Amino acid sequence: MEISLAVWVLFALGLGWLMGSGGFRRLVRRNSKGMPPGYAEGLNFLLNKQPDRAIDLLISMVEMDSETVETHLALGTLFRNQGEVERAIRIHENLIARPALKRGERFQALMNLGLDYQQAGLNDRAVEIFEQLVDESSNHRQPAVDSLLEVYQHEKEWQKALVVLQRWARSGDERTKRLSGHFYCEIAELQIAANDLRGATRSLRHAGTQVPYSPRYLWMQTRLARLRGKTRAALRWINLLIDNCPRHRELVLEELERCYLDGSGPRQFAEKLEQLVTDPQSPPLLVCQALETIERVSGREAAITALGDRATEDDLALVIRLKQSLLLAADKGAEEEVNFYLLLREAYQSLAEQLGGYHCTHCGFEAREYFWRCPGCGEWDSLS
Template identity: 35%
Template sequence: MYEALLLLLPVAAASGWFAARRGVAVKSQKQPQEISPVYFKGLNYLLNEQPDKAIDLFIKLLDVDSDTVETHLALGNLFRRRGEVERAIRIHQNLIARPSLSREQRAQALLELGQDYMRAGLFDRAENLFIELTELKLHNEQANIYLLEIYQQEKDWKRCLEVADRITVSHYPALHNAIAHFYCELAEQQLRQQNMAAAESFLKRAQHMKRSNVRVLILQAEIEYTRGDCRSVIRLLRQVEGSDPAYLSETLPRTIECYRKLGQHQELYDYLEQLYQRHHCTEAMLILADMIAESQGEGAAVEAILKHLSDKPDLKGLERLVRLNLQRSEESPRETLEVLLSSVSKLLDKEPAYQCEHCGFTAKKIHWHCPSCKTWGAIKPIQGLGRNIKG
């Protein structure tokens, strides 16, 4: 109730002022102005917790003209920002229905109503309004940016590319990065249909938009993997380290598989050891520990994990340490180790594996397009125990 009063009292005051200004016969500049009784009725609705009725009255009091259009727009925007989208829609629809609006004022109201519809999830209605604005060539840039948001929500990547072509980078700084991901999305669609040539064509365009592109390298490696070219897979995935080492954990399973298929076990060990020395990558250490256990015994693997945990503590390393000790233990401490292993495993199950470095959104699987802040390529594997958000 208190919030509604704070929101609507300025509008009520403006309504009363306009009503008084227009309801008084101008006989003398010193004659006191009379306030419309409808104004007091609106205040009464507010005090009795009936904001919808109050809104209707204040809208009627505020006749739409050049003096009051901005007041209507501001009121609608306030409601939308507060999440009261239905009220925002009512106000903006009422505004558009008035024949006295100028071309520019109607366009502004259409833009605001389109944003209301987007907030309400009515994307088809919002799309129609933004398309109308582009046809009118009014608020063209903003309308296209909102259309781009809608098509991304609907995963209509071809229309995303069509709209992106009409947007200037100065109004959308992350445009090139977004376009590269649109091409990657189309490439993934073609990969699922086993259309390798079309997928490669889209990936070339993605790389042209953004040279250092981890997703392009990963998808190119998948194409080579389907062709059985393990050497090319290794070559491509090893380039990820130079582009963004944060994604190494995404590439290691396929890299390790290809090394083993080629029978290059020593080369794999050397690569993992170098990788670990450069980045202290937990996933690299876990594979190294398995290889050390096979060649040197579980004791040596335990020592390697212990050293890793002393430098960079994390739950995955702790789980592996407990598991290795459980394999080596006598009967007496087994029960304690089994409880510890179960506890750590449950903690790992609850922990997110990925986090958006832009907004902090966390997830169990990778999303190239953050569901929260809608940023492309900002969700990355969480390293160690810490979670970092760019300020």
């Protein structure tokens, strides 16, 4: 046969069936001589938008060789990708029921059936298949491990996901460490919600062995220390976060206020805020929030000074111009200075609004609040 049947079917579904191309029907009619009996008929059913009759015919075929297996698999995958998962399941279950199937083909059909079940939400069945593949097929181990992790993350079964990582993932690998860190943090979140602070401490200790400087780990240590009444420790953790993860600074302001006001007091808090406003690495959203807090805690004059000291690296011409105006205004008298300060703060606010919100660098999902795991695609740390 000149062209494999799988290619025929792909071509038929992709071009002919979906777009209703009459030209392809003629092509099939001309080239159907070399096909096994029933195949041309099956393709015609597909072309005539009768997929169930085509599947019935495929399933009823007695002869199975590697090429017909390949066609089953290609067709099953196509149905699954089109969301027609029940049809995909019928095809793959039929394949697996064939006693003549070779070992490798059987594993391939099983992997596909597992993916069908997963897509259909039949997670128990999917897990059973993926576990079997992890144990029995070295070729399918990695995709089966990835699929198991996907199912467990979807079901928020963090402990089970950790077991999969510990058993099958390469330890020391960056991705394994990052995932483990998040899974331990997820467990700690649940423990904090259940007021099991000791359990949360244990979980975070594990997370720390994997990702000692990840923003989430430092953030959770801060919260846990404060919940346990250890204010000085909380301050140490939050300062580690501020120093190591400038991109995540805007998440910390409320917590920072609680930590300082519980501990060293409002003066130190104001100093810390002024330092954050001045630091060019602090994002505009943080600058806005910090300015408001400085005004509230130490008065407007302190906010004017802090903003005046900020080393401008923001690429907004308006902000730079306003800042220059502010410096000039400093010589002209208090009222003008205040007016320029208000203008400048407004400019920062509009910059923060322009940059406001987060989007997933993996799938483009947009969110107003920050998520450690993208709700759109399930990727970790992909929001920026």
